[in-house]
Amino acid sequence: MRDQDQTPYVDALLEFTQSDPGRFNVPGHQGGTGADESLQLLVGQTGLLDDIPALIEGIDVGEPNPFQEAQVLAAEAWGAKRTWFLMNGASQGNQAMCMTVAHMGGEIVVQRNVHSSVIDGMIMAGLKPTFAAPEIDPDLGVAHCLTPDALNDALDRCPDAAAAMIVSPTYFGASANVAALAEVAHARGIPLVADEAWGAHLHFHPSLPQAALDAGADLVISSTHKIVGSLTQSAMIHLGSDRFDGAIVDRCISMTESTSPNSLLCGSLDAARRQAAIYGEAMLTETIRVLAHTREKIKAIPGLDVLDERLLDRESVSGWDPLRLTIDVRGTGASGYRVAALARDLANVNLELASDTVAVAVFGMGTGTPARARRLIDGIAAAVEHLEAEPPATKPEFAPPPPWGEPAMTPREAFLGQQEVVSFSEAEGRISAEPLATYPPGIPNVLPGEILTRETLDFITDSIDHGGYVRGAADRELTTLRVVA
Numbered sequence: 001m002r003d004q005d006q007t008p009y010v011d012a013l014l015e016f017t018q019s020d021p022g023r024f025n026v027p028g029h030q031g032g033t034g035a036d037e038s039l040q041l042l043v044g045q046t047g048l049l050d051d052i053p054a055l056i057e058g059i060d061v062g063e064p065n066p067f068q069e070a071q072v073l074a075a076e077a078w079g080a081k082r083t084w085f086l087m088n089g090a091s092q093g094n095q096a097m098c099m100t101v102a103h104m105g106g107e108i109v110v111q112r113n114v115h116s117s118v119i120d121g122m123i124m125a126g127l128k129p130t131f132a133a134p135e136i137d138p139d140l141g142v143a144h145c146l147t148p149d150a151l152n153d154a155l156d157r158c159p160d161a162a163a164a165m166i167v168s169p170t171y172f173g174a175s176a177n178v179a180a181l182a183e184v185a186h187a188r189g190i191p192l193v194a195d196e197a198w199g200a201h202l203h204f205h206p207s208l209p210q211a212a213l214d215a216g217a218d219l220v221i222s223s224t225h226k227i228v229g230s231l232t233q234s235a236m237i238h239l240g241s242d243r244f245d246g247a248i249v250d251r252c253i254s255m256t257e258s259t260s261p262n263s264l265l266c267g268s269l270d271a272a273r274r275q276a277a278i279y280g281e282a283m284l285t286e287t288i289r290v291l292a293h294t295r296e297k298i299k300a301i302p303g304l305d306v307l308d309e310r311l312l313d314r315e316s317v318s319g320w321d322p323l324r325l326t327i328d329v330r331g332t333g334a335s336g337y338r339v340a341a342l343a344r345d346l347a348n349v350n351l352e353l354a355s356d357t358v359a360v361a362v363f364g365m366g367t368g369t370p371a372r373a374r375r376l377i378d379g380i381a382a383a384v385e386h387l388e389a390e391p392p393a394t395k396p397e398f399a400p401p402p403p404w405g406e407p408a409m410t411p412r413e414a415f416l417g418q419q420e421v422v423s424f425s426e427a428e429g430r431i432s433a434e435p436l437a438t439y440p441p442g443i444p445n446v447l448p449g450e451i452l453t454r455e456t457l458d459f460i461t462d463s464i465d466h467g468g469y470v471r472g473a474a475d476r477e478l479t480t481l482r483v484v485a
């Protein structure tokens, strides 16, 4: 095992900069010399000096080079056979994963509430999905995880599946029994892929839900920037077993990545890995302790509750992540959207996600300090106090979440086939040629190849009216939709 205290890639960047190189290569700002003063203000001189292109001797050229060493250190830190740094987020990881699966066969079993990047990946790769329904929480109106039985059932319906794909933990911090799901997939001789975008920290603390790789998942997509503290857009993909061919994964990652990966993003992964490996457990211990106290304080605010270990009563949930502070606002009579908007407007407190029933605050691995917790509690308390002073509002009625129908054709056939543009209001009954995912949380409501129902269209309209937006449609205003001709 190597020394996790090292940061070979960061060191190589700093060394290059300290050598005062003559810069006659890209990027065109050449160490900040040609940067607009606003960019200097934004990124700082150090950031500009360390914005170094690919293929530099001593950084990512030669064998082994610091770029490779940094990824080997990450593989060891997370317990992977091999790890790749991604500069285009877990979204890129999901796209590369779909391409990889397509090398092994054309069909895949997929948890239905996957992130929209998985749908994009299936379009790119031409995969035919069979969906496995997650457990739905009818009270909160959110989807939890997949049960092993639900996965088994979907695999029965798709005997030629090349892989099974799950998402855990969810946006709301519910974690699946990944070990049992891996057993189900492996019993059929196929690999399990886990989108663990929200769980890069799980490996570093014994009281957190078991990390997917540790539970036997074969390929794990990890959005390192979300909780572990690398720069936005940087992520990793971990290979857990020989059920996937590393050379194929490698090829699919190259295909989905720029040939000019950003050195600052990449360096931030090296640094975040060091921090997680060396200090992760201590940081998490403190954050978990502070958040236990924070939950009690939030629960004491009239009308509020929090999601906590009671989540474990759900059949599909075998662990919960305390770093997601999911606030159940139903008792206030207002929506999560309203509470989140008030916290922002009154206290400049910005939350990660809101829905009809909940508002979610996210903490990073080491950001659960008492002062920050206080700021959150005060912001939420101010929002609820404001609600109490308002005349009781009639809470907006939301359309129920749209039913997930069987696809009429594959996502790729619909997305790339003959199509026409119709007005949003006239799209009912047509086969959608584009995915529609209300954000947050970015879970597709419609997939290319699915028939657009009135309920689905109403749900999307409601989400937009309540401050959400929709990703996937060519017409971002959603005046029109592309449908199969």
Ligand SMILES: Cc1ncc(COP(=O)(O)O)c(C=O)c1O
Pocket (backbone or CB within 6 Å): 088, 089, 090, 091, 092, 094, 114, 115, 117, 167, 171, 195, 197, 198, 223, 233, 234, 235, 442
């Ligand atoms: C489950 C899941 N997977 C993948 C992604 C995409 O991650 P990124 O923003 O790093 O591309 C997200 C983003 O929210 C997500 O929630």
